[in-house]
Amino acid sequence: MEIALTGTAGTPSPTLPDTSAYLVFSKVDAVEETERGVLAHLHGEQLRIELVRDDVVRLKMSRAGRFDESPTYAVCTDPLSAPVDFTVEREPGVVRLRTSGLVLTLGLEPFRVDVHRPDGSPVIETAEDESGRPVAYATLNDAFTVRRRCRQEDAFYGLGEKSGGLDRKGRDFTLWNTDVLNPTAAGEFTAGRGAADPRADRTSTEFDPYYVSIPFFYHHHYPARLMAGSFVDNGYRAHYDFTPSEAYSFTFLGGQWTEYVFAGPSMREILSAYTGLTGRTQPPPLWSLGYHQCRWYDYDQAAVEALAERHRHDGVPCDALWLDIDYMDGYRVFTWDRQKFPDAPGMLQRLRSKGFRVITIIDPGVKHDPGYPVFEEGLREGHFCRTEGGDVYIGQVWPGNTAFPDFTQEETRAWWGRLNAAHVQSGLAGIWNDMNEPATGDISPLPMRFEGGRSSHERFHNQYALLMAMGTTAGLLEAMPDRRTFVLSRAGFAGIQRYAANWMGDNMSRWDHLWLSIPMAAGFGISGQAFVGADVGGFAGGSNAELFLRWMQYGALTPFFRNHSATGNVDQYVWAFGDVVQELATEAVRLRYRLLPYIYAAFLTAAETGLPVQRPLVLDFQDDDTVRGIDDAYLFGPDLLVAPVLAAGQTSRQVYLPEGSWHDFATGEVLQGRRFVLAATPMERIPLYVRGGAVVPMWTEAPASTDGFFPRALELHVFVPLEDGSWTSFVQEDDGVTFAARDGARLRTTLTLTRSGRSVELAATVVGEGYPEHRREELHVVLHGAAAGRVAVDGTAVEPSDERWVLPNSGTGFLLEAELLG
Structure with a gap:
């Protein structure tokens, strides 16, 4: 083992080691052949190199001679269940594993791990430090760093929910689930390269980290235009650095190096393999694909029913109404404020008869309140997170002093599931999980410990929302065993798509935040989460007529279509900006409903193959150099190309049409692809094109809701x-x-x-x-x-x-x- 410099660049996370000196693993002492590959011994540790498929290999390094066989809850299948044909070749200084899809080369001295395809094209290649020595793996205390080669011309995609452009090259990112608009969380943030520092500006367009952490990305190699993929099965805080021109690295502050390397060479193949490991978005209930109306507002029972009636009276199709935190009794989860909602079951039954489902918010924070049954039961049965000293961990969230369920415990997830089951028995259709990063208010989350107080917060922080969604979904299935579940989550980790949809959190009513949601949704989609959407119209700040209408037209052509805004803002209902805007916004909603057979088919494709519903053009056209930087347009399903309006007063915009022929949905004009066109953007519509060769199923009319239609x-x-x-x-x-x-x-x-x-x-x-x-x-x-x-x-x-x-x-x-x- 040698001391060497990793040479990381870019803005470091404030909680990462401020030194660049790491202990570099430099020599392999011995190599044994195994049933799935080889076992290498180096520096007192072991590196298991195991073939998952012909085109996927897993790299797994021990800590103190021991392997963590279940590092996270992300992988839901046995990765080594399918047989793989391979050969082991030994030459002086190297050992090679060879399959029909990849060739892994293990360098013995110096130690390095390189993967190529059989034609010699690179998948991963170890990078060298400033002195020319390979640095495949380096460690400092519990942190470890892996460094790889790249080219200046290469592109990187993925990492789930990240702000900024679709191509991650030239920026660095932190993976640590964070309540983005909480000003007290400012110390948790680092700005990506080229971004305003959000520690100074909480309304910055590009900031990092975000609510969801997915350590999975694609490396788009140039000039061959082939894709490779990497998924690190580790839930600790991480830092991905794509700022150097000829190298990239990732650092995790704890846990073990367990990485799945995907040879591709197409993005589709990699995404299929990744979602084969971590699971896929489940077929949704059809009503969840309709229009949703939500607002953080102090409604009472009469106001909710009046809101439903207004949608029906005005002919605005709508399937779901949402209730934010003020429906509860003093922010106590799984309760109703009986003064405002004296007959919640009756209200829900009446709304259901009119085709409305209702969804309520549920935070993980349980009010510290002796006499409150949920708190008393959780305390008595040991369901809450502890501190190192054994006390119940207390945060400061909406209810004040707040305890948090320890979802790492199977019995706690089952308990939480039963609470959700009882809650929906009143007539609710789904559950909205919020504040589940977990957000703990002004109190640091780090003293919160898991597994009955035995495990650190750092190990499970990024997985907390995933575990919460597991328990919630199990509860809904218990309450409604014959019904498809619907759970919406703010935070998440790799695998969240198995249990919940994600929305993009607390955005702003601004044009740049409308744009921001396009590459963010694309990053989610190619990271396995197909059911995503932004708060239409913007959550914080006051919207206006033009911004709202353009966002409605765009939001109608995204996977999750929910109008949501914060308390204290101007009204943001379909009818809030006058008759003209209402008519045009309603037409956008009606188009959504007529397209539901097509949208539903796209979701079924996602469930069966992992392909996202909202996808970047590079997914379908990775050989086209023009699309790699396009993040202001996307494919909705396989065949609809959407180009939203992104600025006030815009009367036209450039749209790139990829290879093939494309039909202008509004005018019927047929255009040859591989060129830019100037598209008109009258207030009646945004540019929408259909791929030549497509057959798009549509309903002949837009129903008031999908219920019974x-x-x-x-x-x-x-x-x-x-x-x-x-x-x-x-x-x-x-x-x-x-x-x-x-x-x-x-x-x-x-x-x-x-x-x-x-x-x-x-x-x-x-x-x-x-x-x-x-x-x-x-x-x-x-x-x-x-x-x-x-x-x-x-x-x-x-x-x-x-x-x-x-x-x-x-x-x-x-x-x-x-x-x-x-």
Whole structure:
């Protein structure tokens, strides 16, 4: 072991060691072959190199000779369950593991770990320090650092919820879940390179760390344009430094080096492998994809019911109403203020009869209040976090003195689940987990200890929200075993997507925060969390008519669509800014509802493959150098390209259309891709394009809510491509709320569109056993971008009517053939 310099650059976290002297592991003493790879002995420790798949390898370093086999709750499968064919090669000074997808080279002296693909392209390569010595792994006390090579031209993506541009190159980031807008948390922050220091400006656009920490990123190698991935299964505070031009590093302040390295070479392959380890977003209840109205406001029962009635009277589709902290009795979780809500079950029943679900906030903080049953029970049964001395840890949150459940204990998660189960029995549809970083007010969280007081706060801080969501989801399933769950969480860690959606926390009613949410959502999506969204209109500060409308138009085309604002601000309801804005905002909501069959299919794809609903262009077009820096537009699902309006008074904007052909959703114009276009942005709409070859399923009308809505007709919008080829889409019809679809109670129609010259063919195949609520009698096939001459369905000629054909179809496939005119 040698003393060497890691040479880290950028702005260091204030709690990271302020020295750059680390103990560098420099020599491998021996290497043994194992069933999954090799075991290396070096400096009294052991490095397990284990093949997970042909294209994924796990690196695992011991501490004091021992391995931590369960470093976090992120990985939910056995990584070593599938067999992998590999060979071990020994040469002077190196040992190699070789599979069909990667070649790992272990350097013995000096110690280094490099991974390449069989063609020689790099996946990871050890970086050298200023003296030219490799620094693959270095440690100082409980912290460790790993350094890798990169090129100035390379790009980095991921790390979940991070502010600033999509490409992380040139910046550094801290992973430590933080209540972002809490001024007392200022000492916890470090600014990314090029950002204003948020310790001086709490309203800065680009600040770090954030609510959610996901230690997973992509390395986009140039000039080959191939992707590699890294996931460090470690929940301690971490620092990722992408500021040096020819190297990058990551430092964790505790725990062990357990890293999964993904050879790719595509972002899609890496994301599929990563979500195969950490889990995928579950199929959501359909109502959760509708429009949500929320406000931190001191409502009473009559005001909530009046709010619901106003939505129905004004024709604003809405599926969910939310209640923030003021519904509780003195901020005591799992209670209702009986003066303001004298008949909460009755209110919830009446709202449900009108198609509204209701969701209430639940914080992890339990009021320290003798006589309060939740506190008394938690204290009696040992469910609260302790200090090192054995006392119950006390923070200062909304209720005042506050205790926090120790969610690392399985019995505590079960207890919390039972509390949630009892709470929703009143008629609630879901749970909103807030303040779960955990936010502890003016009190430092570090004395809070876990596992009955045996484990440090640092080990579980970033996992706290994940563990809370585990218990909450289990409770909802206990209360409603036949219903899909819905939980919204502010904080999270790798794997949070298995249990909860995330919103992006307390944003501001500002144009730059509207933009901020686009790359932030993209970072979430490619980090495994598909169900995300920002507070539409902005949470803090007063919105205005134009900003609100533009945010509604954008928010309607994001995975989670919730209008939310803080107390004391101007009203931010759909009708708050006058008749003109109300009409246009309502049209945005109605478009959302008509698109719900398409949106639902995108969520099912996320559940099955890990592909996000809101995705950066680089996911689908990683070979196109132009898209790597685009973070003001995105794909919504596989085929809709959305370019939001990002400034006041904007009447047009540049939009980049990637390879292929694209249909302007508003005008019908068909454009060839791989070029920039100037898109008009009248107040009626934002730029929206549909990929040529797509078949977009839509409802023929926008219902008031999804509750009980099983339409008689479904539209299939066929966007004819300019080029020849074949494209596949699908639509799934099921009851939208239960788990019956996974047992076959569904109709899934796969739609294959093929163009060859002037001939277009749409083939539909259907699987599934149907479901009792199915009402559809017709399919309306609508052609876009071309006019048809001869048309036949299942071999029988039909007459076109404005390029719309009505097929009397209730669950069987068809073949539509058309000859295009012109």
